[in-house]
Amino acid sequence: MTHLPLTPGPGDALVLVDVQNDFLPGGSLAVKGGDQVVPPLNRCIELFSQRKLPIFATRDWHPADHCSFVAQGGPWPPHCVAGTHGAEFAPDLHLPPHLPIVKIGKGHDPAKDSYSGFEGTDLDRHLNLLGVRRLFVGGLAADYCVLNTVLDGLKLGYQVVVLSDAIRAVDVNPGDGDRALGEMAGRGAVLAESGTVS
Numbered sequence: 296m297t298h299l300p301l302t303p304g305p306g307d308a309l310v311l312v313d314v315q316n317d318f319l320p321g322g323s324l325a326v327k328g329g330d331q332v333v334p335p336l337n338r339c340i341e342l343f344s345q346r347k348l349p350i351f352a353t354r355d356w357h358p359a360d361h362c363s364f365v366a367q368g369g370p371w372p373p374h375c376v377a378g379t380h381g382a383e384f385a386p387d388l389h390l391p392p393h394l395p396i397v398k399i400g401k402g403h404d405p406a407k408d409s410y411s412g413f414e415g416t417d418l419d420r421h422l423n424l425l426g427v428r429r430l431f432v433g434g435l436a437a438d439y440c441v442l443n444t445v446l447d448g449l450k451l452g453y454q455v456v457v458l459s460d461a462i463r464a465v466d467v468n469p470g471d472g473d474r475a476l477g478e479m480a481g482r483g484a485v486l487a488e489s490g491t492v493s
Contacts, residue, residue, distance in 0.1 A: 307430075312433065319385055322381055329463050340391065351398075351418060354400055400416070411440070411447040429454040433457070457485065
């Protein structure tokens with residue numbers, strides 16, 4: 296994990312992964328400590344906003360009969376159904392209304408699960424249009440949607456900084472979150488706490 300200062304500038308973007316009500320405590324697919332990602336992400340949002348750097352927010356946006364739900368034979372309880380309170384962004388997340396923030400919905404095909412913010416979305420096109428080469432990534436959950444978004448970003452040629460204090464894991468199997476961090480680092484992502492971003 297790097298402790299060197301990281302200074303966002305031209306060519307950088309902040310990517311917030313699935314910081315939605317259903318993944319917070321009390322939600323239908325709550326991630327333990329999921330609400331704890333919000334304060335460090337808000338610090339990064341403020342920094343990127345001040346510097347007029349792009350901010351993207353991905354979100355699960357499922358139909359009610361999505362294949363990942365238990366009733367359809369999937370592993371998860373119903374969550375982030377499009378248009379519901381559970382699919383809304385966390386109310387304490389300070390998304391800047393005055394900036395052109397791009398909200399990317401994924402998982403809208405009922406027959407296909409999409410853990411990555413790049414899968415079935417136009418995130419890569421938006422990033423390329425803005426000349427983005429480095430991504431700062433945080434959100435939920437570390438061992439699923441964050442992991443897959445980071446790995447796809449690396450495959451697409453982006454440098455990726457994972458905000459290690461701004462992610463939390465589902466940990467279906469104990470240690471999944473730690474293994475995800477190891478895999479992201481092993482594939483070339485930089486792990487850094489949000490406090491080193493300034």
